[in-house]
Amino acid sequence: MRYALVSDLHANIQAWNAVFQDILNIGVDQIVSLGDIVGYGPDPMRVIESCYANVHHFVMGNHDAAACGKMPLKRFSTDSRQIINWTSRQLDDAAIDFLSEQPFV
DSSP: OEEEOOOOTTTTTHHHHHHHHHHHHHOOEEEEEOOOOOSSSSHHHHHHHHHHHOOOOOOOOHHHHHHTTOOOOGSSSSSHHHHHHHHHHHHHHHOOOOOOOOSOO
């Protein structure tokens, strides 16, 4: 079995699409996300939707945890807090539930 490990997508749909295309070209059996699929980038919903459809296993990153309310914002810089608050407002209930259900290691 061939695995692809991805992490720190940070809501960057262009980067995710490029990596995902490479994964498809290589012929990987399963994709594992090591966290932080949201945060910083402008497309949290699009990245979540694509990852939900294509990634097999997830671990919650600190930005994922903060965006869904599972980690206090005081652990982040002022700039990061603003981004996390913006990200949280972009997420619908299903996206928040999806992030919340992932294991945090």
